[in-house]
Amino acid sequence: MDAFGQFLDFLDSILGGSAWFPYVLLGVGFFFTIYLKFPQVRYFKHACKVVTGKFDKKGNEGDTTHFQALATALSGTVGTGNIGGVALAISIGGPAALFWMWMTAFFGMTTKFVEVTLSHKYRVKTDDGTMAGGPMYYMDRRLNMKWLAILFAIATVISSFGTGSLPQINNIAQSMEATFGFEPWHTGGVLSVLLALVILGGIKRIAAITSRIVPLMAAVYIVGALGVILYNIENIGPSFASVFTNAMSGSAAAGGFLGASFAYAFNRGVNRGLFSNEAGQGSAPIAHASAKADEPVSEGMVSILEPFIDTIIICTITGLVILSSGVWSEKFDTQFERSSMTIIQGQYSEGNAQQRESLYQYLNGGKEHDIELYNGNIEVAQGKALSNDFTILHSRSIGEDISFGITERHVYTGIVEVKNGRLVDNSISIRGKSLVHSAELTTKAFTRGFFGDSGQYIVSIGLLMFAFSTAIAWSYYGDRAMIYLLGSRSVMPYRVFYVAGFFWASFADTTLVWKLAAVAIVVMTLPNLFGIFLLRKEMKESVDDYWKKFNSEHNADDQNPNKGDDKSSMRVNESN
Incomplete structure (x- = not known):
């Protein structure tokens, strides 16, 4: 597993973790935002009307309503990215990461508008009578690039595990164990049976269930979050200020947090933003292809609402809970995860400014440091090391009160072999105080509000519904x-x-x-961004044609707020 983790680190370093990927993702969204004249702003009100069914027509082909398609797509995006993903971004990138999640969402609203419109336009009816769509169909049927369509489809299957299945249940099980003491495999077993029962019913059962779960889970989560935000209301102003002031400079060290450079916060913020709202990934178009609509652009407009709800509302609420509560820079007693842990040579202290700067450089990829990975043996008696010539870094912080064990209940006595900063014996575990991340961090934050320790139950229930619905959508x-x-x-x-x-x-x-999720997302995203960019002119023509047809159909009735010439009417409807 250590070798596999290192291989994933390598792939992530040249893909999602590379310097160029965030610019590609934001660049495509920025291009279409300018090219289509800010559709995420001009068409927002109209999108709200479309999703309510105001302009629906009888007899449109499809399997779901606009709202059901939106709910299914949202269930695929509103998941662990909103609870664990935001926490992970802040834990490794600091407050600045939240700013870049916002930017990803704003430009992602346009990217999603484009990808959903084109995918809906080239959808097909399958042998069983249901609709099938997604980027692979426009790549094949319009671009005549079957090789690209196949690559995207393969990446979608991989990403359904890396995005939809694996991280969702992992965070559910982690949260349920921390809150209720349930064994992870017990949680996984029960939910696996429920998942199988749901997905066997196909898109109609999936849409029916997600359209009920999404509003309920959002309401429960927001109520719990407001209990923390209002309790720490005096910290909201400083929290917002830290997000904006650190956006261009990176997040400074605070508490146990050793700091994050601009490049690191930018990269992780964009990366986690993509994981949260999936704009550009090409996943949501598959759900929207099932919608009953004769106008692909109208369904594209519905999708504009997704990044807004998912990231700008829900992720922001999570971010404010974490920042205002202060838990993001506090150390807690936790089981160290091998993939988040590195053992370095020498004894380092946060109180030593020079050592802290060296650690900052090391963690952010800088060259001005003297950090060396530990190689050798550590003698341990009753769980405690007998020497202090090493330091354990965990979750971008210095581990304290370290204890070695065979299991969580049995301490270790003997020799611990370390090679290149990693434990050689996989059976040895390490526990101590450090920063925490993912769902565990959000859970800690929810206990710092009006609900007290009961707040952790809100996270567990919210995460259960969020993540389970995501797994359902991604199976489709x-x-x-x-x-x-x-x-x-x-x-x-x-x-x-x-x-x-x-x-x-x-x-x-x-x-x-x-x-694994981080790598799978990028492998799926790049072919889709390439494809929609090639079809930029067709997209613009489709939008123009939509408004001409819309105006001609609604000029004569009360639904059109402005009766008049086509140009005036078009301007009004574009603004609506």
């Missing part, structure tokens, strides 16, 4: 990709593997799962 994305690749007969074997992977991830290494 994966089986649509399998239909494109191998036909309808491949769907059932895929679902079996999907459920099996879901169960396995309930007791797997948290950080390892997140690393």
Whole structure:
């Protein structure tokens, strides 16, 4: 697993963790925002009307309503990214990471508008009478790039595990164990059975369930979050200030947090923003392709609401809970995760300014440091090291009160071998005080409000509904990709593997799962961004045609707020 984790680190370093990827993702969104004249602002009100069914027509082909398609797509995006993903971004990038999540969402509203419109336009009806769509269909049917369509479909299947299945149940199991003491594999077993029962019913059952879960889970989570935000209301102003002041300079060291450079906060903020709202990834278009609509652009407008709800509302609330409560820079007693842990040579202290600066440089990829990875043996008696010639870094902080064990209940006595900063013996565990991340950090934050320790139950319940609904939606994305690749007969074997992977991830290494998700997302995103950019002119023509048709149909009735010439009417409707 250590070797696999290092391999994922390498892939992430040249893909999502690279210097160029955030610029590509934001660049495409920025380009379409300018090219289409800020559709995320001009069409927002109109999108709200479309999703309510105001302009629906009888007889439109499709499997779901606009709202059900939006709910299914939201269930695929509103998940651990909103609870664990935001916490992870802040824990490694500081407050500045939240700013870049916002930027990803703002430009992502346009990116999603484009990808959903084009995918809906080239959707097809499958052998069983349901609709199938997604970027692979416009790549194949419009661009005549079957090789790119196949690459995207394969990446979708991989990402359905890396985004939809593995990290979701992993965070659920982690939260349920921390809150209620349930064994992870017990949680995974029960939810795996429920997942299988839901996804066997296809898109109609999925849409029916998600359209009920999404509003409920959002309401429960927001109420709990407001209990923390209002309790720490005096910290909201400083929290917002830290997000903006650190946006261009990186996040300074605070408490146990050793600091993050601009490049690191920017990269992680954009990366986690993508994981949260999936704008540009090409996943949501698969759900929206099922919507009953004769105008692809209208469904594209509905998708504008997704990044707004997902990131600008829910992720911001999570971020404010974490920042205002102050837990993001506090150390807690925790089990150290091997993938988040490095052992370095020498004894380092946060109180030593020179040593802290050296650690900052090391953690942020700088060259001005004297950090060396530890190689050698550590003698341990009753769980405590007998020497102090090493320092354990965990979750971008210095570990304290270190204890070695075989299990959480049995301390270790003997020799611990360390090679290149990693434990050689996988059976040895380390526990101590350090910063925490992901769902555990959000759980800690929710206990710092009016609900006290009971706040952790809100996170557990919210995470359970968020993440489980995400797993449901992503199973649909994966089986649509399998239909494109191998036909309808491949769907059932895929679902079996999907459920099996879901169960396995309930007791797997948290950080390892997140690393796999980060790589899978980028492998899926790049072909989609390339494809929609090639179709930029067609997208603009489709939007113009939509408004001409809309105005001609609604000029004569009361639904059109401005009766008049086509140009005036178009301007009014564009603003609506």
